[in-house]
Amino acid sequence: MSAHQAQANPASAASPARLLECRGLSVRFGGLMALNELDIDVGRGEVLGLIGPNGSGKTTFFNVVSGVYAASAGSIRLDGVDITRAQAQNLSAHGLARTFQRSRLCLPLSVFDNIALGAQGRLDSGLWHNLFRRKAFATEARTMAAEARELLHVFSPTLADKLFEPAISLGMIDRRRVEICRALVGRPKLVLLDEPSAGMTHDETDQLMDEILGVRRSLGDLTIIIVEHEMGLIERVTDRCVVLNYGKKICEGRFRDVAADPVVREAYLGQS
Numbered sequence: 538m539s540a541h542q543a544q545a546n547p548a549s550a551a552s553p554a555r556l557l558e559c560r561g562l563s564v565r566f567g568g569l570m571a572l573n574e575l576d577i578d579v580g581r582g583e584v585l586g587l588i589g590p591n592g593s594g595k596t597t598f599f600n601v602v603s604g605v606y607a608a609s610a611g612s613i614r615l616d617g618v619d620i621t622r623a624q625a626q627n628l629s630a631h632g633l634a635r636t637f638q639r640s641r642l643c644l645p646l647s648v649f650d651n652i653a654l655g656a657q658g659r660l661d662s663g664l665w666h667n668l669f670r671r672k673a674f675a676t677e678a679r680t681m682a683a684e685a686r687e688l689l690h691v692f693s694p695t696l697a698d699k700l701f702e703p704a705i706s707l708g709m710i711d712r713r714r715v716e717i718c719r720a721l722v723g724r725p726k727l728v729l730l731d732e733p734s735a736g737m738t739h740d741e742t743d744q745l746m747d748e749i750l751g752v753r754r755s756l757g758d759l760t761i762i763i764v765e766h767e768m769g770l771i772e773r774v775t776d777r778c779v780v781l782n783y784g785k786k787i788c789e790g791r792f793r794d795v796a797a798d799p800v801v802r803e804a805y806l807g808q809s
């Protein structure tokens with residue numbers, strides 16, 4: 538049996554109960570199958586790396602799981618609930634949050650406002666509530682501010698002191714921290730991190746990932762899927778990797794095993 542075949546047997550056998558289950562998941566753009574009958578399981582509390590060459594379907598996978606794209610075929614279940622047809626704006630209520638490769642912060646707004654956007658699903662934001670239950674609304678806002686400050690503090694105490702400063706005044710690593718806090722404040726079960734290293738130095742990325750893993754421990758069984766081109770980072774932080782090529786899963790297993798797999802080396806690293 539080749540190394541590749543050995544890895545085709547999911548290492549997820551060792552994973553705890555599945556949180557995310559994708560079956561036969563396909564996304565078609567005209568004649569292009571960006572995802573082609575993909576089966577992916579992610580265990581509760583697992584950190585899964587999703588890797589593959591440019592154009593292999595990683596971002597498409599994030600987009601279909603987070604409701605940005607509709608699946609052409611197949612199914613997605615999160616914690617036992619079928620979310621295949623769920624709208625992006627409803628997914629935080631199902632326990633899903635994501636970050637984007639390019640910053641989606643609203644820069645003129647304060648750090649607090651940006652983070653509060655991530656808690657929309659939790660807040661009672663109806664017109665009646667906001668107009669006529671002003672006291673309850675104020676209490677909710679105070680609680681949210683305390684939570685946001687606490688979360689920021691885990692990443693950086695100095696950033697926590699900038700809660701009401703505009704996001705535009707922050708450096709790159711602090712903006713990333715705010716984006717991650719925005720994803721975490723909705724108390725998700727699953728977070729999709731799309732290239733957390735983009736636009737940051739190697740040291741900043743290392744630092745940020747250490748912080749994310751620290752927060753993850755403090756949040757219990759938070760599950761993370763990370764798309765990242767920085768292989769050192771993938772090796773360091775993931776429990777398991779899935780490798781895509783042309784929208785298909787070509788290998789899965791621990792990083793060191795998939796990195797040594799000849800099929801992966803040929804597809805991803807351009808060497809066999």
Ligand SMILES: Nc1ncnc2c1ncn2[C@@H]1O[C@H](COP(=O)(O)OP(=O)(O)OP(=O)(O)O)[C@@H](O)[C@H]1O
Binds near residue numbers: 571593594596597
């Ligand atoms: N909205 C779209 N319309 C048409 N084609 C698309 C769309 N989004 C992605 N694609 C195509 O689907 C394929 C997969 O793209 P995707 O962005 O998911 O790859 P990726 O693995 O994330 O790449 P990269 O590592 O460069 O970010 C590519 O061929 C891409 O051109």
